[in-house]
């Protein structure tokens with residue numbers, strides 16, 4: 205099949221590369237000259253495990269191309285997948301400017317019979333608006349087929365998730381285009397849910413909001429565990445073995461971040477308000493998450509009294525491991541709060557430092573290794589559970605610090621690893637602190 209993908213961000217690029225991998229001929233279009241130049245050279249503009257290998261492999265096989273020209277990209281494409289950003293507006297609603305612009309850019313070149321697939325996460329009713337826009341701007345003035353096909357990949361495992369989806373959702377009132385899209389994905393052997401466009405759009409928001417709520421729930425249970433002297437990890441394990449609950453997304457930490465949960469939860473709330481459907485549970489999910497992001501700072505303030513002139517080493521900038529993305533990362537809230545409290549911050553992340561520099565500039569120092577970050581620090585904050593960080597030998601870390609104090613926002617170390625230290629103050633999430641004094 206000949207496929208065009210508009211937008212080569214996390215979703216568009218993963219989709220384009222993986223559709224080429226399963227045998228389609230794909231051309232990816234992006235307005236960013238910089239991204240397209242990099243991609244043409246076989247370099248991925250984003251850090252995603254496995255991305256560059258598949259990128260170069262499929263470019264060499266002549267199944268994958270990149271362009272900044274909508275005209276060149278859309279010529280002879282049977283399926284046009286739109287995967288541009290839909291960020292959050294100040295009002296909480298999704299901002300559809302990029303989506304509508306992409307549709308207007310594409311409209312003059314869309315050929316009769318082509319199918320437009322909306323992969324971006326969009327509010328209920330958007331697919332219908334896209335159809336009307338295409339009717340107004342399309343060269344042929346033919347009513348095009350529009351199919352809602354939301355994406356469920358996770359950053360950090362985008363390639364793997366795209367090639368192994370739990371399900372594929374196809375939302376369209378018309379059977380023919382829905383069947384074409386089902387055929388496009390057939391090599392993936394995934395379960396397919398076919399429904400109307402509005403339900404498909406809602407599946408995406410409901411899924412993200414449910415997962416975010418699951419995280420906020422376990423985070424609150426974690427806080428309660430700390431208060432009553434229980435261990436949230438054992439509680440999660442005990443809950444997760446119940447198949448009706450499931451073990452996934454029960455990891456208590458410092459709140460969810462990323463480009464999607466925060467914005468999608470707030471867009472769902474905006475929709476509930478617009479339609480006057482009470483949904484205070486969603487507001488609670490957001491409030492718990494905002495509080496949770498500040499938990500490590502609160503613990504540090506309890507420990508030190510104040511943080512003035514304390515040197516804090518922050519390990520991890522990215523909102524989760526295996527990505528360089530810092531959109532809505534808890535590290536942003538944490539570092540700004542540490543700076544407000546008068547602390548000096550030195551941070552380390554295996555891949556997100558370039559993005560961090562764009563956010564914090566010269567307000568903090570940047571280390572090129574964990575060792576450099578923790579040297580002579582008063583406390584370490586573990587913010588992202590990178591493998592490199594989880595594999596640290598805690599007793600060695602402690603020996604390089606001014607004070608052996610660790611605030612672990614991701615419960616990265618076992619009790620044994622902590623107890624191996626001669627001297628430590630270890631403050632995890634949702635379970636008792638471990639304090640070992642030198643005898």
Ligand SMILES: NC(=O)C1=CN([C@@H]2O[C@H](COP(=O)(O)OP(=O)(O)OC[C@H]3O[C@@H](n4cnc5c(N)ncnc54)[C@H](O)[C@@H]3O)[C@@H](O)[C@H]2O)C=CC1
Pocket residue numbers: 210211212213214215216233234235236239287288289290302305306307309323324325326355356357358359463464
């Ligand atoms: N990032 C993620 O993990 C997931 C994102 N989503 C949704 O997918 C959509 C895209 O998200 P990301 O890939 O993260 O966005 P992104 O911001 O990484 O990438 C969007 C790309 O679209 C390009 N673009 C903007 N306007 C354009 C136009 N008129 N023509 C061509 N290209 C244009 C931008 O230059 C950019 O490269 C959003 O709606 C998001 O909510 C859904 C599932 C997962």
Ligand SMILES: O=C(O)[C@H]1O[C@H](OP(=O)(O)OP(=O)(O)OC[C@H]2O[C@@H](n3ccc(=O)[nH]c3=O)[C@H](O)[C@@H]2O)[C@H](O)[C@@H](O)[C@@H]1O
Pocket residue numbers: 325355356357358359360412415419452453454455456457458459460461462463464465523524
């Ligand atoms: O719409 C989207 O963009 C995507 O949003 C999430 O994917 P993503 O944000 O990439 O990453 P997740 O693994 O879901 O993690 C999100 C945040 O939740 C946090 N989290 C996750 C799981 C958990 O148990 N506890 C927890 O705090 C992570 O640290 C991270 O900050 C969803 O998992 C994807 O299905 C969805 O496609």
